[in-house]
Amino acid sequence: MKRSHIILLSAVLALLFLAGCSAAKAPPPPVAMEKPLTVTTVPTPDLPTATPIPALPAPALFDTPWDDRAIFAPGLIPSQQDALKELPGASVYHIDFSVSDDLTHVMGKLEVRYTNTEDVALNEVVFRLFPNILDGKMTVSDITVNGQTAQTMSEAYDSVLLVAMPAPLQPGEQVVIAMDYEVAVPTTAGANYAVLASMDDILALAHAYPMIPAYDDVIGWYDDVPPNYGDVTYSDTAYYLVRASLPAGQVVQASGFEIDRDEKDGRQIITWAAGPMRDFYLVSSARYRVMEEKVGDTVVRAYAPGELASENELALQYAVDALKTFNQAYDVYPFTELDVVGTPTLAGGVEYPGVIVVALSLYDPEQPFFEVATAHEVGHQWFYSVVGNDQIHHPWLDESLTQYNTALYFGQVYGPEGYRQELANQQRRWDYIDDADIPLDLPVSAYDEAEYSGIIYGRGGVFFDKLRQKMGDNAFSKFQKAYYHTYKWGVATTDSLKRVAEDACNCDLTPMFEEWVYPKD
Ligand SMILES: [Zn+2]
Numbered sequence: 001m002k003r004s005h006i007i008l009l010s011a012v013l014a015l016l017f018l019a020g021c022s023a024a025k026a027p028p029p030p031v032a033m034e035k036p037l038t039v040t041t042v043p044t045p046d047l048p049t050a051t052p053i054p055a056l057p058a059p060a061l062f063d064t065p066w067d068d069r070a071i072f073a074p075g076l077i078p079s080q081q082d083a084l085k086e087l088p089g090a091s092v093y094h095i096d097f098s099v100s101d102d103l104t105h106v107m108g109k110l111e112v113r114y115t116n117t118e119d120v121a122l123n124e125v126v127f128r129l130f131p132n133i134l135d136g137k138m139t140v141s142d143i144t145v146n147g148q149t150a151q152t153m154s155e156a157y158d159s160v161l162l163v164a165m166p167a168p169l170q171p172g173e174q175v176v177i178a179m180d181y182e183v184a185v186p187t188t189a190g191a192n193y194a195v196l197a198s199m200d201d202i203l204a205l206a207h208a209y210p211m212i213p214a215y216d217d218v219i220g221w222y223d224d225v226p227p228n229y230g231d232v233t234y235s236d237t238a239y240y241l242v243r244a245s246l247p248a249g250q251v252v253q254a255s256g257f258e259i260d261r262d263e264k265d266g267r268q269i270i271t272w273a274a275g276p277m278r279d280f281y282l283v284s285s286a287r288y289r290v291m292e293e294k295v296g297d298t299v300v301r302a303y304a305p306g307e308l309a310s311e312n313e314l315a316l317q318y319a320v321d322a323l324k325t326f327n328q329a330y331d332v333y334p335f336t337e338l339d340v341v342g343t344p345t346l347a348g349g350v351e352y353p354g355v356i357v358v359a360l361s362l363y364d365p366e367q368p369f370f371e372v373a374t375a376h377e378v379g380h381q382w383f384y385s386v387v388g389n390d391q392i393h394h395p396w397l398d399e400s401l402t403q404y405n406t407a408l409y410f411g412q413v414y415g416p417e418g419y420r421q422e423l424a425n426q427q428r429r430w431d432y433i434d435d436a437d438i439p440l441d442l443p444v445s446a447y448d449e450a451e452y453s454g455i456i457y458g459r460g461g462v463f464f465d466k467l468r469q470k471m472g473d474n475a476f477s478k479f480q481k482a483y484y485h486t487y488k489w490g491v492a493t494t495d496s497l498k499r500v501a502e503d504a505c506n507c508d509l510t511p512m513f514e515e516w517v518y519p520k521d
Contacts, residue, residue: 053166054146057176059111061094062241066113066176072239072273075257077297080334083276087489089115089172090276091238095209098245103203103284106183110210113176117236118215121168125177126221127161129154130207130232133225134196135186140210143179150177160223161210183208191228193346195357202285203250204343204357206350207233209280214491216390224392229452230444231384231391237489239275244282246270251288253303253339255280255354274354276489278388281352283341291316295323298333304342304363311363311370315340318371319356322378325412326405329477330382330484338381340374349373351380372406372422379405387484388491395452396440396517397492400460407461423465429458440517441494463516470512471505479504494518 056066064071069084076083097108116122131138133156143150143163151164163177185198185205195206213222214234222234243260245267246252256274263269274280287305293316294300300319304312319340323333335354342360348369350357356377362370379402383389389397403426411419430436433454438447440460447455468476483492483500494517502509 053169053173053175054148056113056174057147059094059176060178061096061109061111061243064094064241066092069239071241071259072256072275074259075273075275075336076334077332077336079297079332083334083489087237087276089117091115091212091236093209093238093240093242093280095240095242095280097209097243099203099205099247099284101247103198103201103247103250104185104187106181106185106205106208108181108183108209109178110181111176111178112212113174114212115174116169116171119171119217121170122165122215123168124162124164124221125169125175126213126215126223127163127177127210128207128213128222128233129159129161129181129210131183131185131196132158134192134207134232135188135190136192136196136208137184138181138208138210140179140181143177145175145177147176147178156223156225159225160221179210181210189344189346193228193350194344195347195350197344199344200360201287202343203283204345205282205284206352207279208282211235211279212238214388214390216491219390219393222390222392224445226392227444227452229449230395233279234390234392235278235388236491237276237278237388239273240277240280241271241273242280242282243269243271246284247286249286250284251286251290251303252282252284253288253290253301253341253355254282255352257335257337277353278385279353281355283343283355283357288341293320295320296327296332298323298336298338300338300340302340304360308342308360308363311365312342314365314370315342315358315363315374318374319378321413322375322409325375325409326379326382328412329405329408329480331481333381334386338378340378349377351377351384353381353385356380372425375409376402376406379409382484386489387487388489389493390491391444393443394441394494395444396442396456396460397494397497399456400440401464403457403461404464407465423461426458426461430454430462432458435459439519442519459516466516467501467509467512470509471501471507475505475507 073081092113094111097106099106114125129138143152153162187198197204214236215221226232248263248266248268254272255277256272258270259273260271288303289306290301290303292299292301302312302316327333339355341357342363343357345357345359348359358373362373383401384398407419407422410422433450438455479501498509498513
């Protein structure tokens, strides 16, 4: 029965379905970081500037100049290639790494050209070493800024690395930060829901490189240790050139698209260009078999172990239908590739730019959550990936809207009754915590795990349906497109969502946001 998704979700599943999950061992409390390196204010223009930072070095790992974006063009569908002219200050990552034959260790080199796109001078640039709070271990060495050895400091269970600038980095100034790194990949499912894991002969490399987080006007550098039941990243749109050496015979896929492939001495060396994207994800297994289907200018590829061929065909169908639904509701998916991959993750699904992960435990045609999770994760390509948000402090912006989009998918595929039934399922998640009147716009850490599921994934989807009813279908549709376009490649906030919605309906939504969204005093 295609309507099997109507089945009441069990409490266990409701808790399991976390569209992204982060991890912290034995949940450490959010740490108030004491930064010895403070942000300074910008000097007035006519004052002499501070000691000049050494000249920007040319790339060492790739021949491609830092500003050459032509290499990324084939990853964007023709109508979206103008994106390459935007975001002149987007970070450019060059990464070269090797995965051990047993798929449990990564050794890499990273160079990133970082531009200070903030309004203030920065005394340090922060990197997140997420494996250190995802049950793994990441170490870094030989850290340089424009070729000079850098002073550094680690915080937050070594998940935050502060790299001191030789002189305050003024708005618009650029540096090249380089380092070597190693990752020990966890081989069992621990607190991190196996998002970063080498299990069952499948390697899932989530956030497995030193990554620059967002610098936010309100919070400064994102340097929290997030709760393990939410997403871990909050980052800006960037460009990635990545070369990886893996054992031959592995079927490998990643964010972006392949630009080169070579094989020798029992290894395969693959290079990807990915961007504009907020993260780079890679997954690999000799067990994977692939099937694909084209939607417009985008190829959707589904990867799963060979014995799950018929289930993988379903995953592909769900993803294709979801892509068509959201192409219509918001705007066309901008990239030429979308990968749907089954992994041993304990989260129902997880989103990455250009790649969505669905738990292999859901690969069962009788499992209603298989379709829900796949549609939901595809929806994140619009919200989280292209339109970003602070997933740690304002998770509702991407998760609740993506839940609503999941209902849109069921409406598209099964008609109005499908939409109604999926919203009823989300209402039941809220019912599970007794329809608690908890606001939507709280940090992940303000909810316990059951509340996070019930409010963000239950009440949140219901809110967007109420918003549609309040605004009217035409105004709501206008809002959907305008919100996506206005914040494409950028970062949206609760205020920006409300403002775009009010513009679309020409109405005051403050009372509704006070009832549903805003934190209460
Ligand atoms: Zn999600």
